[in-house]
Amino acid sequence: MTVESAQELTVTSQHGKLLTLSFTDTILFIKQQETQAKIPIRQVIGAYYSETSLDVYFLSKEKKKGDLSLVKVEGKVKDTNNAENWSNALMDVAYQGVKRCRKLKVLINPFGGKGKARSIFNKVVEPIFRAARCSLDVTYTTHHKHAVEITKELCLDYDVFVILSGDGLIHEALNGFALHAQSAQAFKIPIAQIPTGSANATSLNLLGLEDGFDVSAAALNVIKGRPMKVDLFAFTQGDTRTISFMSQALGLMAELDIGTNNWRWMGDTRFVLGFLRGLITYKSCPVTLQIKVAEQDKSKIVEALRLKHAGKTIGAQSASENSLEESIPPLTQAVDEKDGWITYDQPMLFVYAGQGPYISRDLMQFPVSLPEDGFIDIAVQEHTNRLEALKAVTDDIGPTGQAFWKDSQHYFKATAYRVRPQTSKGYVTVDGEAFPLEDFQVEVLKGLGTFMSPYGHYAADLLRNGKNV
Ligand SMILES: Nc1ncnc2c1ncn2[C@@H]1O[C@H](COP(=O)(O)OP(=O)(O)OP(=O)(O)O)[C@@H](O)[C@H]1O
Secondary structure (H helix, E strand, C coil): CCCCCCCCEEEECCCCCEEEEEECCCEEEEEECCEEEEEEHHHEEEEEEECCEEEEEEEEECCCCCCEEEEEEEEEECCHHHHHHHHHHHHHHHCCCCCCCCEEEEEECCCCCCCCHHHHHHHHHHHHHHHCCCEEEEEECCCCCHHHHHHCCCCCCCCEEEEEECHHHHHHHHHHHHHCCCHHHHCCCCEEEEECCCCCHHHHHHHCCCCCCCHHHHHHHHHHCEEEEEEEEEEEECCEEEEECCEEEEEHHHHHHHCCHHHHHHCCHHHHHHHHHHHHHCCCCCEEEEEEEEECCHHHHHHHHHHHHCCCCCHHHCCCCCCCCCCCCCCCCCCCHHHCEEEECCCEEEEEEECCCEEECCEECCCCCCCCCCCEEEEEEECCCHHHHHHCCCCCCHHHCHHHHCCCEEEEEEEEEEEEECCCCCEEEECCEEEECCCEEEEEEEEEEEEEECCCCCCCCCCCCCCCC
16 A cells, blocks of 8 residues: 555544544654644554554654654554554555564673663663564673674574674674675674664664664664675684674774773773874884775765765776685785785874774764775875874864875775784784784675665765765
8 A cells, every 4th residue: 555645543542632643655643632743654663453452653752862762652443443454554654665573683792882781672672672573582692702603503594683782793793604604694694783882883884973872773773774785804814814894903093992992981982082092102003004906096986985876886996796715815925016006104103994984973984985885995094293193083074084185194995905014012903803913914805794774875974974864
């Protein structure tokens, strides 16, 4: 049934008030005397009629800038002949194009971020999933890398793999998928984050700055989102390959993450304080960086993003499909500069490579990142002066990605890169986890990962000006 303006249904609430409900393809209207609430149809998650009673569940904001919360409207129906059809039609519209009653595997890290995942799940998230009549299989992680053990043997019939934690648990889950006996199938299970970690970059990238820390908006994405392919990265050090989905960092950006682990109670404020602390010591990061560059002209990179927004394919820029089995040559083999590799060995403050525009609420480090372009974005900050670096995290520049345009920050779209550290002091971080500062290489695994997304693209980027669309 296509609905321009469905029939009204009148119910009497527990308090004896008459409520009139109607809906279109986009809005659920709830009228009580002279006031009328308008609920976007995407936020309607359940309408159930049984024995003269109607229950309608939706998510709504009490304050314009606040978080979504679950609302239940219930009442006795007058026109019982019509009620079943009416509630079925509302469910058809509310779930147009997406599967209902999803089967969810839920993983909860009770110690991520500020340590509130358990109560957030019980009080906020589980009631939303129950209202949407999802089936739940819940596990609490008990130790580091527990998520790897779970995903490497995961039953593959879940609709969504839901993670209540930060980005670290997503990293573990993807590395478990890589070890799965049917790994290609495992990578197709969409991952959705309920933001209960510190940075929650995945949630920010998928939901945007406004909704990225809203656990109810994230739960809605679990119920109504659609799978979106994302590139993954193979990080190889010696004989060990690790799947990375977000970032690899060297220099100040690595110290910021690892050096502030004991500040986890602060939430994401720890990253800004870590950045400022790093600027005080202002150490350079002595490495030789070799990059297989696809594009390094900033204007051309932005033009490619503009074309993508306009729905055009990015022709020459798009890399080919990749898989876990394919690989670039091992570290011992010399790179061929004629084959698109360049070498960068100037003093640097940091190297930050990855995807997904936001790395935290304060910093859009990869503002021209696309989920599945087959490239890794690499930002290299010159070791010039402190003030220049400080400007990257100021309020008007940090969250909108404008540091991209700074002359002292070089930006590459690449299909692979290698790092040869000139010191052993320090770390490299992979998705926020510490690795030894030794030679490594990274290559892109195009479109191997899957995230649940409300939009089918990152919520914000340089051209979307840090705002949702
Ligand atoms: N029960 C547990 N006890 C101790 N550590 C755990 C437990 N469960 C998971 N972990 C570990 O907690 C670490 C932190 O998790 P995660 O990265 O998801 O949160 P975060 O660091 O607070 O957030 P973000 O990554 O967004 O900054 C991970 O290394 C994970 O292995």
